[in-house]
Amino acid sequence: MIDRTVWGLFAALLVVLGAGFIAADWAQFLLVLALAKGMVVLGLLVLMRAGLVSFGQGLWYGLGCYAAGMAGNFLGVTDAFLLLALGIAASTTVAFILGFLLSRYREIFFALLNMAFSMILFGVLVKTSVLGSTDGFNVLTPTFLGYAPSEAALGDTVFLLTAVISFVVAVLIHWYLGSTMGFIGEAIRENELRVEYLGVSARRAVHIKLMIAAALSGIGGVLTAIAVGHVDPEMTYWTTSGEFVFVAILSGTGSVAAPFMGSIIFEVLRTYAYEYSPYTWQMLMGAVMLLVIIFLPGGLWSALSRSRKGEGK
Amino acid sequence: MAFAARCSAVMGSLATAAVLSASAICTPALAQDDTGPLRMGFVTFLSGGAAGPFGIPARNAAEMMIEAINAGEVPAPYNTPGIAGRQIEPVIIDEAGGATKQVAEFRNLVQRQNVDLVVGYISSGDCLAVPPVAEELQVLTVLFDCGTPRVFEEASYKYVFRTGAHAAMDNIAAARYLLDHMPDVKTVAGINQNYAWGQDSWADFTSVMKVLHPETEITTEQFPKIFAGQYGAEISALLVSGSDAVHSSLWGSDLEAFVLQGVARGLFDESQVVLTAGEPALPRLGRQIPDGVIVGARGPHGDLAPPSELNDWFRERFIAKYGDIPVYATYKAAQALLGVKAAYEKAAEAAGGFPTTDQVIAAFEHLEFVGPSGPVTMAIGNGHQAVQENAIGMTKYDEDLGRVTLTNITRYDQWCVNPPDGVSSVEWIKSGMPGAKCE
Numbered sequence: 244m245i246d247r248t249v250w251g252l253f254a255a256l257l258v259v260l261g262a263g264f265i266a267a268d269w270a271q272f273l274l275v276l277a278l279a280k281g282m283v284v285l286g287l288l289v290l291m292r293a294g295l296v297s298f299g300q301g302l303w304y305g306l307g308c309y310a311a312g313m314a315g316n317f318l319g320v321t322d323a324f325l326l327l328a329l330g331i332a333a334s335t336t337v338a339f340i341l342g343f344l345l346s347r348y349r350e351i352f353f354a355l356l357n358m359a360f361s362m363i364l365f366g367v368l369v370k371t372s373v374l375g376s377t378d379g380f381n382v383l384t385p386t387f388l389g390y391a392p393s394e395a396a397l398g399d400t401v402f403l404l405t406a407v408i409s410f411v412v413a414v415l416i417h418w419y420l421g422s423t424m425g426f427i428g429e430a431i432r433e434n435e436l437r438v439e440y441l442g443v444s445a446r447r448a449v450h451i452k453l454m455i456a457a458a459l460s461g462i463g464g465v466l467t468a469i470a471v472g473h474v475d476p477e478m479t480y481w482t483t484s485g486e487f488v489f490v491a492i493l494s495g496t497g498s499v500a501a502p503f504m505g506s507i508i509f510e511v512l513r514t515y516a517y518e519y520s521p522y523t524w525q526m527l528m529g530a531v532m533l534l535v536i537i538f539l540p541g542g543l544w545s546a547l548s549r550s551r552k553g554e555g556k
Numbered sequence: 557m558a559f560a561a562r563c564s565a566v567m568g569s570l571a572t573a574a575v576l577s578a579s580a581i582c583t584p585a586l587a588q589d590d591t592g593p594l595r596m597g598f599v600t601f602l603s604g605g606a607a608g609p610f611g612i613p614a615r616n617a618a619e620m621m622i623e624a625i626n627a628g629e630v631p632a633p634y635n636t637p638g639i640a641g642r643q644i645e646p647v648i649i650d651e652a653g654g655a656t657k658q659v660a661e662f663r664n665l666v667q668r669q670n671v672d673l674v675v676g677y678i679s680s681g682d683c684l685a686v687p688p689v690a691e692e693l694q695v696l697t698v699l700f701d702c703g704t705p706r707v708f709e710e711a712s713y714k715y716v717f718r719t720g721a722h723a724a725m726d727n728i729a730a731a732r733y734l735l736d737h738m739p740d741v742k743t744v745a746g747i748n749q750n751y752a753w754g755q756d757s758w759a760d761f762t763s764v765m766k767v768l769h770p771e772t773e774i775t776t777e778q779f780p781k782i783f784a785g786q787y788g789a790e791i792s793a794l795l796v797s798g799s800d801a802v803h804s805s806l807w808g809s810d811l812e813a814f815v816l817q818g819v820a821r822g823l824f825d826e827s828q829v830v831l832t833a834g835e836p837a838l839p840r841l842g843r844q845i846p847d848g849v850i851v852g853a854r855g856p857h858g859d860l861a862p863p864s865e866l867n868d869w870f871r872e873r874f875i876a877k878y879g880d881i882p883v884y885a886t887y888k889a890a891q892a893l894l895g896v897k898a899a900y901e902k903a904a905e906a907a908g909g910f911p912t913t914d915q916v917i918a919a920f921e922h923l924e925f926v927g928p929s930g931p932v933t934m935a936i937g938n939g940h941q942a943v944q945e946n947a948i949g950m951t952k953y954d955e956d957l958g959r960v961t962l963t964n965i966t967r968y969d970q971w972c973v974n975p976p977d978g979v980s981s982v983e984w985i986k987s988g989m990p991g992a993k994c995e
Contacts, residue, residue: 269660269667276660369751372759376752378681378704379655381688381711394692467656473685477654514664521650522602 248417252500256410263402275402275470277503277510278409280490282463284502285416286456287491292420293452294432295349299357300487302364303334303457305479307464309368310334312474315383323385323404327465334461338454346450349435361479368476379475382468405466409503412459417499419455428452493535495542505543593645594638596622596896597665599658599676600889602650605783609808609836610678610701610885615648616878617886618675621893622646624873630894631865633926639897640904640911647671651678655685662686666693673697675892678885680704680752687716696913696920700892701885703753703854705981708937715913717920717940719895719932720888723753724981725946725973726805726832726854727760732973732994733850733948733966734801734830735769743775745799745827747790747814749806750779757805757832763985775799785813791821802827804834811837815845824849835859836883838951838960849951851962857887859962860947861929870928881959891927895934895942898925933970936977943974969993 259278263271283304290297307330314320314329341360348356369377384397392400419425427448430438435445468474477483494505512531516524539546598618601611622644624630628637638644647669649661658677665671673696677683683702690697690713697716699707703723707716734741744765748754758777765772775797778790791814794802802823806814811834818824824846831837835853838845853860858881861867870890874882903911903919911919921939925932932944949962972994975984984990 267667269663272663273660276656372752372755375684375706376755378684378706378752381684397692471656471659471685472688473655473659473681475655475681475685477681478656483654510660514660517649517653517661518664518669521648524650525603 244418244421248498248500249414252410252413252417255500255503256406259406259409260403263406264399268398271398271402272470273510273514274507275398275405276467277507278405279463279466279470280487280510281503281506282409282412282466283460283487284490284494284506285412285499286459286463287487288494288496288499288502289416289420289428289452289456289459291491291496292425292432293428293449295449295452296354296488297357297456298354298481298484298488299359299361300456300460301479301481301484302357302361303338303460304464304467304483304487305361305364305368305476306330306334306337306457307461308468308474308478309374309464310461311465311468312380312382313374315385316380321383321386322389323387323401323465323469326385326469327408327462330461330465331458334457334464335454338457339450342450342453345453346446358481358484361484362481365476365479365481368479375475377476379473379477381473382471384472385469401466401470405470408462408466412462413499413503416455416459420499424448424451489532491542493532493543495539495544497541497544497548501542501544508543592642594642594673595645595647595669595671597662597669597671597674597676598646598648599651599661599665599674599682600648601652601678602648604652605808606678607652609883611651613836613880613883614678614701614885614889616880617874617882617889618646618648618893620874620877621890625893625897631869634866634894634897636901640900642910651676651682655679655681658682659685659689662689663693666695671695673896675700675889675896677702680706683707683718687711687713690715694913696916698892698896701888704756708941709980712938713940714917717895717934717942718937719892719927719934719942721855721942721944721946721970721974722981723756723854724760724975724985725943725968726852727757728764728973728985728989729946729948729968730803730830730832730850730852731761731764731768732968734765734828736966737850737950737964738801738828741769741800741828742771743773743797743799744801744803745774745776745778745794745797746803747778747780747787747794747806748804749782749784749810751782754779754782754805758803760981760985761803761832763982764989767985767988780810783810785810787814787817791818791823794818794823795821795826799827801830803830803832805832807833807836812841815841819844819846835962836885838962839881839883842960843953845951845960847950847952850948851951852946852948853884853887853962855884855888856929856945856947856967857884858882860949860965861887862947862967864926864928864930866926867928887927887929891929891932894927895920895923895925895932899923935970936974938977943970945970946973969995 263274310330310333311326431445438445490505490509494501516527600614601607626643675698677699678701680702683699699718705722705724746758748758776793830850832852834851835858899916899920903915907915923934932942935943947965947967949965951960952963954961972992975981
C-alpha cells in the first residue's frame with residue numbers, strides 16, 4: 244500500500260538525510276535526538292488517536308535506554324541492532340504484562356496509572372547503586388553488524404540508522420493506523436460501547452496499542468542511549484514523560500510525520516532558547532506552548548493541513 | 557560538513573529553515589586563531605534547586621574572576637592580564653535539564669559557539685556523561701564542582717580535568733573530625749537524600765567509621781527523597797534512635813528545612829550533628845543554627861580557607877561586588893579558573909608562544925597551583941584529578957560580625973583524606989585507608 248503519505252515520508256527521509264549529512268555535527272546530533280524522541284511521540288500519537296494520553300511514556304523509553312546500557316556493560320553486547328531488539332523486547336514485554344491492568348482504564352486514570360508505573364521504575368533505579376543511582380552510567384560505543392566505525396564516522400552512522408528506522412517505523416504506523424485495528428482507535432475514542440457491540444474487544448485493542456507505543460518508545464530509548472553515550476534515571480522521570488506529551492500537543496495528531504516534525508522544531512527551539520535566554524528559557528518554551536494551544540489547537544501539523552486545503556479551493 | 561552554498565539550498569527546503577537561518581546551522585567550526593579572545597564555556601545551574609546554593613554563587617565568582625583575570629588584578633602569581641595574554645570571553649549556559657540535554661548543549665558550545673574550552677558542571681551525572689563527548693570532540697574540559705569519584709576511577713581521559721577534590725574526602729575528614737572531638741561516640745544515625753550523592757556520602761561515612769572506630773553502631777539510616785522539605789517522620793526516627801551523632805549530606809533548601817525542623821524538636825541538643833555540605837546554608841540560617849554543629853565545605857573553602865593574600869583579596873572583592881559571603885561553590889569556581897590560567901601559562905612558557913591544546917594538557921597533568929583556599933595538586937586520576945587538604949569546623953555565631961562562623965577548625969593533609977593515585981576510593985576506605993598520612 245504505497246500511497247501519497249509513504250512517498251511523502253520517503254521524500255522527507257531524503258531531505259533529512261541530505262540535511263543531516265551536510266549540517267554541522269551539533270545539528271546532526273540534535274536531529275538524532277529529535278528523531279529518537281519523535282518515535283516516542285509517535286507512540287503517544289497512536290494512543291491519542293484512541294483518546295488516551297499517557298504521562299508515563301518515560302517508562303518504556305527508560306526501559307529501552309537501560310536495556311541498551313545494561314546489555315553493553317553487563318553482557319558485552321555492542322551491536323546496535325541487537326541492542327534495538329533487546330530494547331524492544333524489554334519495553335514490549337513489560338507493556339504486555341502491565342497492559343492487562345492499564346487497558347482497563349481510560350482518561351486521567353490511564354494517564355496517571357502510566358505515570359505511577361514510570362515513577363516506580365524511577366524509584367527502583369534511584370535505589371540501585373550498581374547502576375549508578377541518579378548519576379547513571381556510560382554506554383559502550385556501538386558496533387553495526389561487525390562494523391566498528393571510527394570516532395569521526397560514528398555520528399554519521401548513528402544518524403543514518405536513526406533516520407532510516409524513523410522512516411520505517413513511520414511507514415509501519417501509517418499502515419497500521421489505516422488498517423481496521425488502527426481505525427478502532429478512533430472508534431474507541433468516540434464511543435467505546437458501540438465498539439464492543441460491533442464485536443471488538445476495546446480492552447484488547449488498547450492493550451495492543453499500548454504495546455505498540457511501548458515498542459516505539461523502546462526504539463527511541465535505545466537510539467538515545469547509543470547517541471548520548473550515557474543513561475540515567477531522569478529518562479524515566481515524569482518530567483521526561485511530560486516533555487513527550489508537550490511535543491505531542493505541539494505536533495498534533497494529524498499525521499505520522501507530525502511527531503517527527505514537532506520534535507525537530509522543539510529541539511531546535513529549546514537549544515536556541517538555551518543560548519539566547521539562559522535565564523528564562525523555560526518561560527520561552529511555555530509561551531510557545533500557550534501560543535500553539537490558543538492559535539493552533541490541532542497542533543503545528545494542523546497549520547500545514549489547513550494551508551493545503553486552502554490551496555485546493 | 558560540506559560547502560555552505562550546497563548546504564543552504566537543501567536547508568531551504570526544510571521546515572526548520574523557518575526557525576533558523578540555514579547558514580547558522582551549516583557553518584563549520586571556524587579555524588581558531590591565537591590572537592583573539594579565548595572563548596570559554598561556563599556551565600552552571602542557573603535554574604532549579606541547585607542554582608541558589610551552588611549555581612548562582614559559582615557564576616558570580618566566575619564573572620568576577622574573569623573580569624579580574626582579564627584586567628590582571630588577581631594577586632601574584634596571577635597578576636598578568638588574560639590567560640597567556642589572551643582575554644577570556646565567557647559563554648555562560650544553564651546546567652538544568654539532565655545529562656542528555658547537557659551532552660547536546662556541550663556539543664553546541666563546542667561546535668556552534670566555537671568555545672576553546674569548557675569549565676563547569678555541578679551535577680555528578682553531568683560529570684559522568686560529558687567527558688566521553690569531550691574526548692570525542694577533543695576539547696579541554698575542566699570540571700569544577702561535581703563530587704563523584706567515579707569520573708576518573710572508572711575511566712581515564714585525556715581532555716578532561718577536575719580541579720576540585722572528589723567527594724570521598726568530605727566524609728573521610730568528617731568522620732576523622734567527629735572522632736577527634738567525640739572519641740567515645742558509640743551510635744551514629746544518618747539522614748541523606750535518596751539519590752547518588754546522599755547514598756554515596758552515607759556509604760563513605762559509615763565505611764570510614766567502621767575502619768577507624770569498629771565499635772560504632774549504626775542506629776538508623778533515613779533516606780528522604782530530594783527536595784522533600786518536610787522531615788517530621790525522619791526527625792522522629794532520629795530522636796527515637798537516641799544516637800550520639802547524626803550524619804547528613806543534605807544541601808540547599810532541604811538542609812535549611814531540616815535544620816529549622818530539627819532544632820525546634822531538640823535533635824541538635826540530643827545528638828552531635830555533622831553536616832558534610834552545610835557551609836553554603838550558614839549565611840542564610842544565621843542564628844537559627846545552634847553553635848557546635850560540625851560543618852564541612854567540601855574542601856578548605858569559605859571560612860575554612862587558610863589565610864593568604866589571595867584569599868583575602870578574593871573575599872573582599874566578592875563581598876564588595878555582590879554583598880554576599882562567598883560560599884564553597886565560589887571558591888571552587890575560582891580554583892578552576894586559576895588552574896586553567898596556571899596550566900595555560902606554564903604551557904605557554906614552555907612553548908614560547910600561545911600553547912596548543914596538547915601542550916596545555918601536558919602542563920595541566922600533575923600541575924601544582926594555588927587557589928584562594930590554598931595549594932591544589934592534580935595528583936590522582938593520572939594527573940587529571942585534584943587533591944587538596946580538607947578542613948572541618950564547628951558553627952559559632954559571631955556577634956561582632958553578625959553571622960555564623962566556623963571555629964575549632966582542624967586541617968587534614970591531602971594524603972590523609974585522599975586515596976593514592978590509581979586506587980578506587982571505596983576500595984581504599986574498605987581496606988582501612990592504607991598509607992594515609994595524617995599528623
